[in-house]
Amino acid sequence: MLRACARGQKALFLVLLGLTLLACSLQFAAPGGGQEQASAPSPTTSTAGSVTAEPSVIPPTQAPAESATSTATPTIGPPPVVTVSASGGRLNVRRGPGPEYDTVGAFLNGQSTNATARNADGSWVLINTPNTSKTLGWITVKTQYTTMNGTVADLPVMVVDAALPAYIRNCTPHEMLVNPGGAILQERNSAPENQLQFFPGEYTVIDQTTESSVGNVTVYEGRTIDIKKDGSGKSSTCQ
Numbered sequence: 093m094l095r096a097c098a099r100g101q102k103a104l105f106l107v108l109l110g111l112t113l114l115a116c117s118l119q120f121a122a123p124g125g126g127q128e129q130a131s132a133p134s135p136t137t138s139t140a141g142s143v144t145a146e147p148s149v150i151p152p153t154q155a156p157a158e159s160a161t162s163t164a165t166p167t168i169g170p171p172p173v174v175t176v177s178a179s180g181g182r183l184n185v186r187r188g189p190g191p192e193y194d195t196v197g198a199f200l201n202g203q204s205t206n207a208t209a210r211n212a213d214g215s216w217v218l219i220n221t222p223n224t225s226k227t228l229g230w231i232t233v234k235t236q237y238t239t240m241n242g243t244v245a246d247l248p249v250m251v252v253d254a255a256l257p258a259y260i261r262n263c264t265p266h267e268m269l270v271n272p273g274g275a276i277l278q279e280r281n282s283a284p285e286n287q288l289q290f291f292p293g294e295y296t297v298i299d300q301t302t303e304s305s306v307g308n309v310t311v312y313e314g315r316t317i318d319i320k321k322d323g324s325g326k327s328s329t330c331q
Contacts, residue, residue: 174242176217177204181237184293185229187313189216191291192255194313196229197221201237209250218250256314261287263330264322266301276300277319280330287316299323 189211207217262277302323
């Protein structure tokens with residue numbers, strides 16, 4: 093009977109040993125046929141676990157948006173056609189847009205031509221003087237003798253250098269009247285009242301003492317015209 097118990101214990105021991113060995117072999121076996129499988133990291137997380145910022149560079153396939161300040165290339169059309177005519181009288185053609193510039197020609201009654209430019213306020217226009225292809229000059233549009241066909245404001249603006257001042261000076265001992273305009277030039281000892289500025293052009297000088305004409309003078313830009321002879325014919329000079 094003792095032998096039978098010993099054999100039973102030995103059999104039980106062998107069964108327990110076999111179960112233990114089977115459990116150990118199952119614990120150390122690698123899944124998937126023994127190959128390691130690594131999971132891919134999240135695209136928004138680095139290997140250190142910090143969040144990765146979105147890229148700030150525009151992808152090559154994406155064109156940047158057009159700037160709001162960009163402007164389209166202007167379309168250049170034909171130049172405006174503005175015609176000017178002299179109606180009922182003649183107009184002086186001047187070197188610049190104003191009566192303070194020298195006269196370079198005449199725009200006669202009945203003549204017409206094209207205007208090519210204007211001054212800033214549109215009161216004068218640049219023309220090619222009729223009967224010549226070389227003389228350019230300015231005429232005023234603010235007279236009863238000027239007729240315009242077209243829109244002056246559509247013409248390009250041209251800037252001209254300022255005119256040089258012109259003067260008439262009285263060198264006689266008599267007071268002088270200058271027409272047109274009715275300006276009075278004091279006698280020579282009353283300087284500087286014996287000299288005044290005038291627009292370029294033709295003037296008539298009258299001696300106020302003798303009430304006789306001294307003659308005509310022509311005034312030009314940048315010059316001073318001296319009156320040296322009075323109505324009695326006596327000559328004087330300015331000091």
